Amino acid sequence: MSRQVVLGFAFTLASAFFFAVSGAVAKTMYATGWTPGSVAFVRLTGASLLLAAPTLWQMRGRWGEVREHWRTVLIYGLAAMAGCQGFYFVAVQELTVTVALLLEMTAPIMIVFYLWAATRVRPVALTFLGVIVSMAGVVLVLDFRGAHLTGFGVVMALLAAVCLAIYFLVSSQSSISLPPFAFTGLGMTIGAVVIAALNLLGVMPAVFRTADVVFAGRTMSWLWPLAMLVLFTIGAYGFGILGLRLVGATVGAFVNLVEVPLAALAAWFVLGELPTSIQLVGGVFILIGIALVKWGDVRAARAGTPETRAERRARRREERAARAARAAQPAAGASTEPL
DSSP: OOHHHHHHHHHHHHHHHHHHHHHHHHHHHHTTTOOHHHHHHHHHHHHHHHTHHHHHHHTTTOHHHHHHTHHHHHHIIIIIIIIHHHHHHHHHHHSOHHHHHHHHTTHHHHHHHHHHHHHOOOOOHHHHHHHHHHHHHHHHHHOOTTOOOOHHHHHHHHHHHHHHHHHHHHHTOTTOOSOHHHHHHHHHHHHHHHHHHHHHHTSSOOOOOOOOEEETTEEEOTHHHHHHHHHHHHHHHHHHHHHHHHHOHHHHHHHGGGHHHHHHHHHHHHHOOOOOHHHHHHHHHHHHHHHHHHHHHHHHHHHOOOOOHHHHHHHHHHHHHHHHHHHHHHHHHSOOSOO
8 A cells, every 4th residue: 555545544534533523522512502503603713714824824826726726615615614514503403413414424425426427437346335334334333213304304414415525526636736724724714704694694593602511521611622623623624635635535535434433432532422332333334344445446446447438439439430531541542544
């Protein structure tokens, strides 16, 4: 395994860790009266302010690249920042957290089938097997038996999954030369503006409290989990871009499934919620699925890039044109003088 792949896995795992811990930290704040709208606003606003100076420093003389990739930057801010959090928190209002998270974790499957449709290249069998095993692991970890579903909640959770898939696809684009943390800062600024607008419009009401919180069995000031939430948000998205640019969207999306067992461990440490034996088995399934996806990716790379349907049609047209040209040559070179 190359050094690039190892680094990609390390960065992506770090991103999943920060995402997982952020959920447990946010839950300690919900217990004192904070709302999803206020937490999302503070996360994005605080992170964008901390990244403002590094972003401006790294973007010296490079604003032309932002103008060149402005659509990508805008989509990243709208989908990866505002969309992922906004749709998910709305879904949680209609569904249990378990079901909403499970539906959001269908993003890797969306990526596999999106790439299949976009490239017309069928994924290898190991990739399909990895999809099945990983999603079975997610089901075991989340264990959503007895959950009550609403159509609106399901739609919101699936829209969160679409935004998560966009995050993986955009973050993995190596053609974007913008520095990862500057790219993150720009996206967070856009996301913070969108969430602030939703707060003002009452779509995601924001309630702020200054009461002490109970964190890992200890009572502390609300400023400590708030600071952790902002820093973990920067780490989650920053390391996520670094990792996805090295391992790609498909593999990165499945590595991100480790967020589920990591979130269970974080909940155990911070909130005292112990993972069950079924959740532990599910975590093993997720890891096996990730390994299968990566194995399939390596085998596909060794076998060479398969010919797409469009490429196959173009090749056949060229072959027919070549045959027609060869058939016309004797006729064109034949003598027209009478015998």
